[in-house]
Amino acid sequence: METERIGFLGLGNMGFPMARNLLEAGYTVYGVDVNKNSEELFSQVGGKVGYTVETLPSKANIIFTSLPTPQIVENVYLGTDGLIENAVTPLTLIDLSTISPTLNQKIAKAAQERGIRYLGAPVSGSVSGAETATLTIIAGGEKEVYNFALPYFEVIGKSFFHVGEDHGSGSIVKLINNLMLGIHSQAVAEALSIADQAGLEHDIIYEVIDKCTGQSAAFTRNFKNFIAQDEYGEGAFTNALLLKDLKLAKEASDNLSVKLPVGNTLIKYLEENISNYTDKDISSLYLLLTNQETKISQ
Numbered sequence: 621m622e623t624e625r626i627g628f629l630g631l632g633n634m635g636f637p638m639a640r641n642l643l644e645a646g647y648t649v650y651g652v653d654v655n656k657n658s659e660e661l662f663s664q665v666g667g668k669v670g671y672t673v674e675t676l677p678s679k680a681n682i683i684f685t686s687l688p689t690p691q692i693v694e695n696v697y698l699g700t701d702g703l704i705e706n707a708v709t710p711l712t713l714i715d716l717s718t719i720s721p722t723l724n725q726k727i728a729k730a731a732q733e734r735g736i737r738y739l740g741a742p743v744s745g746s747v748s749g750a751e752t753a754t755l756t757i758i759a760g761g762e763k764e765v766y767n768f769a770l771p772y773f774e775v776i777g778k779s780f781f782h783v784g785e786d787h788g789s790g791s792i793v794k795l796i797n798n799l800m801l802g803i804h805s806q807a808v809a810e811a812l813s814i815a816d817q818a819g820l821e822h823d824i825i826y827e828v829i830d831k832c833t834g835q836s837a838a839f840t841r842n843f844k845n846f847i848a849q850d851e852y853g854e855g856a857f858t859n860a861l862l863l864k865d866l867k868l869a870k871e872a873s874d875n876l877s878v879k880l881p882v883g884n885t886l887i888k889y890l891e892e893n894i895s896n897y898t899d900k901d902i903s904s905l906y907l908l909l910t911n912q913e914t915k916i917s918q
Contacts, residue, residue: 624648626772627680629673629696629703630717631658633856634743635686637750638716638776640665645775650679674701682712682772686743689864690719697727704730712737714769716757718798718861720868721788722875724760728787737765740787742794743777746856754778760790795869799883802862802902804838806886809906812847816910822848846903853900860898863890 624647628639631653643649643666651662652671659669671679673696683703687693693715697703703713704727713731715724715738724740731738738761745755755777759766766782773780783789811834815825826843829835846852866887873880897904 625680627676627683630686686716721791724788758790798865799869809909842903852904859894
């Protein structure tokens with residue numbers, strides 16, 4: 621089937637396992653990444669490589685992108701050597717990255733002017749979710765395009781939501797999630813630091829809070845997988861990525877005239893304190909708080 625010619629741009633920690641899952645489902649997948657080692661690994665598992673952003677649209681009629689920053693996404697889609705400028709219709713573009721809603725809308729407008737279909741569909745679930753195909757996919761755009769993409773989503777994820785016809789609506793929901801994740805993660809760090817000073821065991825705190833109203837998925841994630849293991853190495857979701865997403869949430873909230881008193885405080889706190897923790901998992905906010913003098917903004 622023609623629709624089985626899939627392009628996947630961005631073979632990083634998230635993109636590689638998603639692209640591999642599409643391969644294992646029987647699709648032909650053309651992979652592109654600036655890191656040629658990633659392309660070589662992708663070729664070893666059966667992927668097609670040797671293409672560029674400019675040439676990829678000539679090989680695939682559905683292209684997924686999973687990229688680290690809004691700036692890279694904008695260049696990949698809207699640059700002179702980008703996907704839209706070099707599109708061969710029919711083509712469907714699906715961005716799985718976390719970017720601003722306004723950038724989703726900008727890309728969608730440029731795509732529609734060229735007769736190209738586009739979805740903004742950020743994913744949630746970390747690297748382990750990408751590897752096990754249990755991601756949550758939050759899509760914004762035309763329902764018809766979402767229905768077309770759904771069989772592919774079912775290969776790379778477990779939960780799927782079409783949250784609105786606006787191409788930026790999926791990003792708004794993802795940023796709401798990450799705003800809450802950031803605030804909850806800081807709450808976990810502060811709560812456990814109180815326990816430390818009171819001489820209380822973390823396991824006891826977790827056991828009690830797990831049955832109380834203060835429990836959250838962030839507590840389970842950060843404590844069970846990282847803090848209890850005393851392991852904060854390069855995480856599935858780093859502090860640098862959290863800060864990026866919090867700033868995107870602030871941008872979206874500003875555009876909607878919504879105030880974020882706690883979110884803005886957290887952004888400033890992270891900007892001033894995470895320089896030695898940027899590549900560590902967000903659970904290391906506990907480590908930062910307990911092992912380093914921090915600047916607390918008044």
